[in-house]
Amino acid sequence: MSDRTTGVRYPMLPLVLVAVAVVAALTLAVLVTRDEARDQPTAAEVQLVDPGDAYDPVAAGEPLPEGYRRGLARDAIAPVYQPAFASPEDVDWPSDTLVIGVAEGGEAKAYPVTHLNQHEMVIDSLAGIPILVTW
Numbered sequence: 038m039s040d041r042t043t044g045v046r047y048p049m050l051p052l053v054l055v056a057v058a059v060v061a062a063l064t065l066a067v068l069v070t071r072d073e074a075r076d077q078p079t080a081a082e083v084q085l086v087d088p089g090d091a092y093d094p095v096a097a098g099e100p101l102p103e104g105y106r107r108g109l110a111r112d113a114i115a116p117v118y119q120p121a122f123a124s125p126e127d128v129d130w131p132s133d134t135l136v137i138g139v140a141e142g143g144e145a146k147a148y149p150v151t152h153l154n155q156h157e158m159v160i161d162s163l164a165g166i167p168i169l170v171t172w
Contacts, residue, residue, distance in 0.1 A: 116158035
């Protein structure tokens with residue numbers, strides 16, 4: 038990798054970026070496991086809601102704020118409901134691949150930003166806890 042303005046090469050930059058991502062994921066894992074006082078529902082305790090039953094202020098006739106422009110229609114970007122995962126040894130990603138990492142209860146998962154750019158949300162669970170990963 039090089040700086041286009043000076044032509045200076047930074048051969049260690051991808052390695053540094055990966056190291057920063059690993060440290061961030063480990064820090065998150067430590068912070069989450071230290072937070073024992075927080076009550077978290079288990080997957081069995083969470084009740085899923087049909088999106089059609091959710092309150093829609095626009096459909097209810099509420100006025101939109103001044104200057105508000107509605108872009109895509111509601112639910113136009115479908116989330117990923119059942120993500121597929123591979124072990125790190127089986128993944129052939131470049132070393133500078135950006136991911137959002139989540140760790141809990143001795144489990145960890147990585148969600149590539151390239152996939153999140155297309156879907157924006159992943160509904161998943163980790164260590165039996167429902168999670169929403171969003172970008």
